Amino acid sequence: MSVATSDIEDSGKDRGLLKNAILIAGPTASGKSALALDWAERKGGVLVNTDSMQGYSVLNVLTARPSEAELRRAPHYLYGHISPATAYSTGMWLRDAMRLIDEGTFAGKVPIFVGGTGLYFRALVEGLSEMPDIPQPVRERWRYRLMEEGPDQLHRVLMREDPEAALRLKPTDSQRIVRALEVLEASGKSILAWQAERGRPLVDHASAHFFVTEPERAQLVHRIDRRFEGMLAEGALEEVRALTAMGLDPALPAMKAIGVRELQAADTGEISFDEAILRAKIATRQYAKRQATWFRHQLGQEWRRLTPQNP
Incomplete structure (x- = not known):
């Protein structure tokens, strides 16, 4: 190239x-x-x-x-x-x-x-x-409510307070739901209004x-498969174990990195490592196609x- x-x-x-x-x-x-x-x-x-x-x-x-x-x-x-x-x-x-x-x-x-x-x-x-600064107490309150009530309930809250924003989000999209609620409380203005500027x-x-x-698609698939195998040889599993030890919210973006959930499942015996590798490769191919x-x-x-x- x-x-x-x-x-x-x-x-x-x-x-x-x-x-x-x-x-x-x-x-x-x-x-x-x-x-x-x-x-x-x-x-x-x-x-x-x-x-x-x-x-x-x-x-x-x-x-x-x-x-x-x-x-x-x-x-x-x-x-x-x-x-x-x-x-x-x-x-x-x-x-x-x-x-x-x-x-x-x-x-x-x-x-x-x-x-x-x-x-x-x-x-x-x-x-x-530009987005408004979110006071820490506001941020912490909505994060706590997400943990206690779940995204579906907060989506209903958003539907009541800012229906137009809620209609654009899936009830499972916890991070964006919380973000919309934070912005609304902190500024008194819908996140959609901020995004329009x-x-x-x-x-x-x-x-x-x-x-x-x-x-070419076939070449990309080959690269993806070969790269994931190389990642395992270079310590990907050890990284996942270190991440797991941090005890983070599974909804955080970093926890959704391809390979994290698959290797976590294999490490706990839920699936075999061969199955985890196959799932991670398939997920990466699907992600590359979406990109x-x-x-x-x-x-x-x-x-x-x-x-x-x-x-």
Whole structure:
């Protein structure tokens, strides 16, 4: 997979916050991280994680974060910087990316955003609405009610207080239900009203370079299967055991990382390890398919499609 150097040179002096950024999206195991690292080395780039799971600590191997050797080859940011106990959101990630800009991280460097979370890329390009600060007592109260009453009951509360927001959420979507209730109590305004007020894009669209990796399906499946086997050899089970020992709420995003529940079930004897491996591989393939579908339908014509055979 290669792209001519001229394709990623500076492209003008258009207005925008972060000029000449390179965005590389793609499904899991599609080769985007290797491509981004290669460009970072050749172009003097700074790599920024744009994947919701790779931001969590503990799950180094299971989320396919860069290895220690890869981290030494170019500057990497927003990898493994968040505790699994945190319900990390797109807004939180965008604020962390903004902090990098404020700190001068990209001065004289090429910013390269790489990952598989479509909403992060959308926030980069389109901006994201500001959300109110949630007082800790408000946050803790709704988290406690979720634990005591369950998401179905809180969905009914939201249906009574903010029916339009409730209709957009599944009764099982505990994190988003709680978030909507927190915002409503803290600000007196529906989360939908906040979301309608777009913020400023982080990257300058006119000078940015957009790429999405699209391997052939059979090749992607092979990569997924081979990678998960490698994860086990590199300590994925030990990571899951460390995560389990933290006693976290199963509804937290980090607990839903592919491989966590499967390996937990095998470790307790609920299923065999062979069954766990098979389930994790299937879940990863399904996830990659959903990602590819999202990118195909949600990304605009400016995104250049790349495959190993046809860059």
